[in-house]
Amino acid sequence: MEKNSFFQQGTMQMLSEGLLDGTITLKELMIHGDTGIGTGEGIDGELIILNGKGFKVNHKGEGIPLENAFKITFADVHFENYEKIDNVSSIELSKCLEEIKKRIVGTNIFFSVKIHGRFEVIHTRSSKKSNKPYPGIEKIANNQVEFYSKDVTGTLLSYYSPSLYQGITVAGFHSHFISDDYTVGGHVIFSKIKHASVYLQKFASFTQNTPIQNIDYLNADLSDISKLDNIIKNVE
Amino acid sequence: MEKNSFFQQGTMQMLSEGLLDGTITLKELMIHGDTGIGTGEGIDGELIILNGKGFKVNHKGEGIPLENAFKITFADVHFENYEKIDNVSSIELSKCLEEIKKRIVGTNIFFSVKIHGRFEVIHTRSSKKSNKPYPGIEKIANNQVEFYSKDVTGTLLSYYSPSLYQGITVAGFHSHFISDDYTVGGHVIFSKIKHASVYLQKFASFTQNTPIQNIDYLNADLSDISKLDNIIKNVE
Secondary structure, eight states, rough: OOOSEEEEEOOHHHTTTOOOOOOOOOHHHHTSSSEEEEEEEETTEEEEEEETTEEEEEETTTEOOOOOTOOOEEEEEEEOEEEEEEEEEEHHHHHHHHHHHSSSSSOOOEEEEEEOOOOOOOOEEEEEOSSSOOOOHHHHHHHHEEEEEEEEEEEEEEEEOOOGGGGBOOOOEEEEEEESSSHHHHHEEEEEEEEEEEEEEESSSSEOOOOTHHHHHHOOOOOOTTTTHHHHHOOO | OOOEEEEESHHHHHHTTTTTOOOOEHHHTTSOSSSSEEEEETEEEOOOOOOTEEEOOOSSSOOEOOOOOOOEEHHHHHHHOOEEEEEEEEHHHHHHHHHHHHHHSSSSOOEEEEEEEEEEEEEEEEEEOSSOOOOHHHHHHTTTEEEEEEEEEEEEEEEEEGGGGGGOOOSSSEEEETTSSSSSSSEEEEEEEEEEEEEEEEEEEEEEEEEETTTHHHHHHOOOOTHHHHHHHHOO
């Protein structure tokens, strides 16, 4: 089990081009990690995997435990080996993440941040599963639902990628959340932390897996990355 | 040993920005494959690894066996599991590679091609090692030497990457050559094949390793990829 490596199924560019088939099961994915984030087939919710257990935050904002056979379109996973680096209080998430970035020399290292504690505000979104033939990704963005919660205890999991990897990964931070009681969660849009413990894990390498058995993937034109920034902002 | 995966040390963007330290030894690299191509510290020649043995084609065009401790800046390696797909004769390399591409569904699969046989013409290049502080990569391009040979028996090894990965890998084909008697080789610019066997190996995934112990890598600004196409064409 590599502790300084993460595994990615699919790419952001695939989502951008509407390639939404589930191409790996939760069980297969977890060979490569016990911790992670992702999305199900047809953008079926926002996923978070903690301590080897997968949850989907559905379009009602509820956390649902996932079956082993649950199909996943895109995910980042790794084996947890975080180092506790800080306690924080009364800080916006974006500022907290920027502070963590300052502890990293340069901007060329992949890393993951885990934040557990009390969140004063947590603004998230999720999406209802779309069925095949999938609507364009812009329509899927319209299917998204946002959730605003206050005073929630839970875990935020984030992956940071250097800018060179935009389109393959999400350049910068990509964060999902779930509350300890699984009633609140999703892709994180905004948050203010009340008080929390902050954990960091750096990676030296990552493994990009591509679904070469998936005929839609094989035939797709993935060369135009001009739509990507918008998609990353609004869909994943 | 993963047979459908390849491993990459460093990125093309690192070479483009003059990050030329050797960050992995041949021995460490070969944990991840018995077959591959790359370059040594300071663009110290053009490397090829065949059957678990590494060679450097130096600036005189000669193939020199590598020591385990030889330091490598950039490399692609994998464990050989090729399938023989064709015999070819009297064909330009570029046309041969295009024909192989047509056998692959779409353009989104990473793969390697190995061609062994008689080469009517083989036009290659290599480079003399530069020492630290490294000159700009444009100056290194001026240090390169080209070699023109006729009627040579040898092995050409190529990696193909989808366009999305330009800057991380070389998008398209990236080919190195060495003759069976190790007297001719390097980065392949042009070739015409007399008669040869053609082998193909597809990959579902690749592992990108980054040198996070290297202070120059950590501090580099790798966000500008505008120079890349030129560098890839003229240096690696």
